[in-house]
Amino acid sequence: MANMKQIAKMAGVSLGTVSHVVNGSATVREPLRKRVMDAVERVGYQPSQLARGLRRDKTNMIGMVIPDVTNPFFPAVVRGAEDIAFANGYRLMLCNTDNDHAKEIAHLNELRTYLPSGLIVIPSNFSDLTAQAASYRKAGAAVVCVDRLPRDWNGDTVTADNETGAYEATSYVLRQGHTRLGMISGPGNLTNAQNRLKGFKRALQESRIHIGPEYVQETSFDKHGGYTKALLLLRMIGRPTAIFAGNDMIAFGALLAFRELGLKCPEDVSLIGFDDLELAEMTSPPLSSVSQPGYQMGTAAAQILIDRVRGDHGPPEHIVLETALKIRDSVGVPPAENSERVVGAMGATSESRTPRRRASTP
DSSP: OOOHHHHHHHHTSOHHHHHHHHHTOSOOOHHHHHHHHHHHHHHTOOOOHHHHHHHHSSOSEEEEEESOTTSTTHHHHHHHHHHHHHHTTOEEEEEEOTTOHHHHHHHHHHHHTTOOSEEEEOOOTTOOOHHHHHHHHHTTOEEEEESSOOTTOOSEEEEEOHHHHHHHHHHHHHHTTOOSEEEEEOOTTSHHHHHHHHHHHHHHHHTTOOOOGGGEEEOOSSHHHHHHHHHHHHTSTTOOSEEEESSHHHHHHHHHHHHHTTOOTTTTOEEEEEEOOGGGGTSSSOOEEEEOOHHHHHHHHHHHHHHHHTTOOOSOOEEEEOOEEEOOSSOOOOOOGGGOEEEOTTSOEEEOOSOOOOOOOO
8 A cells, every 4th residue: 555655756755745735734836736646646545544633633533423223313314414524524433322321432432542523422311421521522522412412411412392393293183182192202311202291291281181191101212112102002991092102113113003903093093203204204194293304403413513623612502403293194083982992902993882081180
């Protein structure tokens, strides 16, 4: 593999001139710069980012840590961050934590050895990044948290307006005439799940609708969690006529439960999600959902980080992006009082002639 000494010899210039051209550390007259670049192109020379970083205390790499690479929401955030990073001469390194804080810490410790210019983190469950963020900042690297906030975080953040989005989704369902709602919430320790639950409860409170605590089920942000908790809600006596899912993956799991129990959506049970993934338009029926701007979350986080790297030492930024309600076919009016179907333990259904009971007060 060619090195700078060989390039200097080929171009007929000093080693220092090659270094200045390759690293951009000083202005070089155009004829000399062109000779060096022609030699670089001929030999296919690639400078060592790590060696360059050792000289400058950091490389042009940006680390990005996400909790679940299989969740279709996160790639949009990554794409937004990568587009901004690339346009500004930075390269993105991606790590997946599987929502495991121990794995998250391992990634953060290892990434630091590559001397990144900064770090974009979508925190895992039970995340606490205080010590790691302090270490990165001490080394001159910026840190931005996206989507969720770790414990006691006081740095830059980019999130969606989760509470308002959930409030608007729940209000829409209530306007269709539903009075017995259930919610399958995300993990209670995550700030985005907490805020979506707040929005759900605020809409019920304003409409003076009371539900028992058993109508709110907490689970992981995945299809299996949605499936298991939907089965639990749908087998209740006085089951909900509508379910608000804490994200679209939970909603997809709920649709599987509907199918297994022989229930139609929205004729028997209405469903609304949160994320507005592309798959939401392809389900049967197409899923109503709260759209949150994942791509814009990524671009905003990367821009904050790059501004910090370039010398912005202002107070922490807290960007909250608006959500939008996308209405499709999965929410309808509640079933008639005298025709609600009762689901048996094995999924068989029968017609119930007993009036629907109002959910109990917590």
